[in-house]
Amino acid sequence: MLAAERHRKIIEKLEQLGAVKVSELSEQFGVTEKTVREDLEKLEEKGLLKRMHGGAVVEQEGEDSLYPLQFPNSKHQQAKSAIAALALTCIEENDIIALDAGSTTLEMAKKLPNMPVTVLTNDLLIIRELTLKDQVRLVIPGGYRHNNLLIGAESQEWIKRLNVHKLFLSTTGIHLEYGLTIFTEELSKLKKLYMDNAKIVYCLADHSKFDKGALITFAGLDEIDCIITDEGISPEIAVKYEGLQIQMMKAQLAESGKRAKGRT
Numbered sequence: 263m264l265a266a267e268r269h270r271k272i273i274e275k276l277e278q279l280g281a282v283k284v285s286e287l288s289e290q291f292g293v294t295e296k297t298v299r300e301d302l303e304k305l306e307e308k309g310l311l312k313r314m315h316g317g318a319v320v321e322q323e324g325e326d327s328l329y330p331l332q333f334p335n336s337k338h339q340q341a342k343s344a345i346a347a348l349a350l351t352c353i354e355e356n357d358i359i360a361l362d363a364g365s366t367t368l369e370m371a372k373k374l375p376n377m378p379v380t381v382l383t384n385d386l387l388i389i390r391e392l393t394l395k396d397q398v399r400l401v402i403p404g405g406y407r408h409n410n411l412l413i414g415a416e417s418q419e420w421i422k423r424l425n426v427h428k429l430f431l432s433t434t435g436i437h438l439e440y441g442l443t444i445f446t447e448e449l450s451k452l453k454k455l456y457m458d459n460a461k462i463v464y465c466l467a468d469h470s471k472f473d474k475g476a477l478i479t480f481a482g483l484d485e486i487d488c489i490i491t492d493e494g495i496s497p498e499i500a501v502k503y504e505g506l507q508i509q510m511m512k513a514q515l516a517e518s519g520k521r522a523k524g525r526t
Contacts, residue, residue: 263291269477275277276311276320283317308475309435325447339436341468341492344513347368349466349490353379357427360456361388363411363449365388365434366466374398382426384412384452415450421455429460431486435474438502441483442474444504450480462487469494472503483508 268291275282284302288295302318305311311318312393346369353359355378361367363385371391380399381392392398393432399497403421405414431453433442442465444450457463463486472495495512502512 263293265301265304267292267321268298269305272301272305273310273445276318281314281317281319285316287317308437308440308454309398309473310476311381315465332349335424338468338470338494340515341494341513342366342369342371342471344492344515345466345468345490346373348511348513349464350374352428352464352488352490355379358382358425360426360429360460361385362432364455364466366468367430367432367450370430370466373433382421382424386410386412405417411449413452421459424459426456426460428464429456431456431464433465433467433471433480434476434485436465436472436489436503437475438473438483438506440475441479442481442486443474443479445476445478447478453480457481457485464488464490466490468492469496472499 268287271291272282272287275287280332284295284298287298287301291298294508302311304314306313327430336358344363345366349366349370349374353374358380360382361370363383368385368387368391369388371381371388374381374392374395376395376397378397380401381388382401382403383389383392384403384405386407389400389402392400401424403412403414405412431442434445437445442453444453463487465488467489469492472491483503483506486508488511489503490511490513492513493515500510500512
């Protein structure tokens with residue numbers, strides 16, 4: 263069994279049970295306990311678990327589930343709402359934008375004014391929100407339903423012919439070494455396709471996603487133009503990413519009715 267497959271199964275078991283034992287994983291995978299400990303060490307480096315004597319437990323500030331959820335991830339909801347509001351300030355009338363699948367982009371769809379703008383998305387929850395806004399021109403790629411998404415090879419070929427002004431991209435983790443990461447290969451291909459056809463790429467990531475990495479890298483940090491996050495990001499972490507000369511916008515968390523606003 264390849265290391266990537268072992269890592270995937272470890273994460274699955276952690277999500278089911280909350281904890282794993284080295285001895286049990288060694289027997290399940292048919293590998294030595296030393297190999298399992300090395301697997302756990304690599305997953306801990308990516309912020310996906312916390313090692314303990316004889317095993318590992320779920321990282322309390324860990325990232326999204328292994329597979330797309332039937333319902334959007336509700337962690338850090340206040341931060342995601344503020345990020346969505348700030349991201350909307352980047353959109354102008356008659357823009358052609360793409361909204362990647364994700365809980366923060368879903369917040370964007372909910373907050374998007376009923377204005378003349380073209381939106382490309384394969385997220386069924388986003389589609390449901392935007393169908394209520396008659397001035398929004400909704401462009402939906404074909405494909406088959408996988409949880410809340412529409413995916414398929416034919417739709418990917420069609421997307422290659424589109425001209426997207428601005429992409430609002432979601433990610434499971436942002437890491438200086440691993441770049442932008444996700445768990446599933448099929449979704450990573452679609453994200454890359456969106457990026458290849460967009461003039462400007464905005465990456466939406468709340469503070470909890472920094473210095474974290476999932477199993478699959480779908481883009482390097484040099485492939486995005488701007489990171490939109492929230493003020494919950496620590497100054498020490500922020501300075502590392504600002505040092506890459508990537509524009510960073512920080513949404514102020516709403517307090518007493520204040521509106522989200524950005525700063526670089």
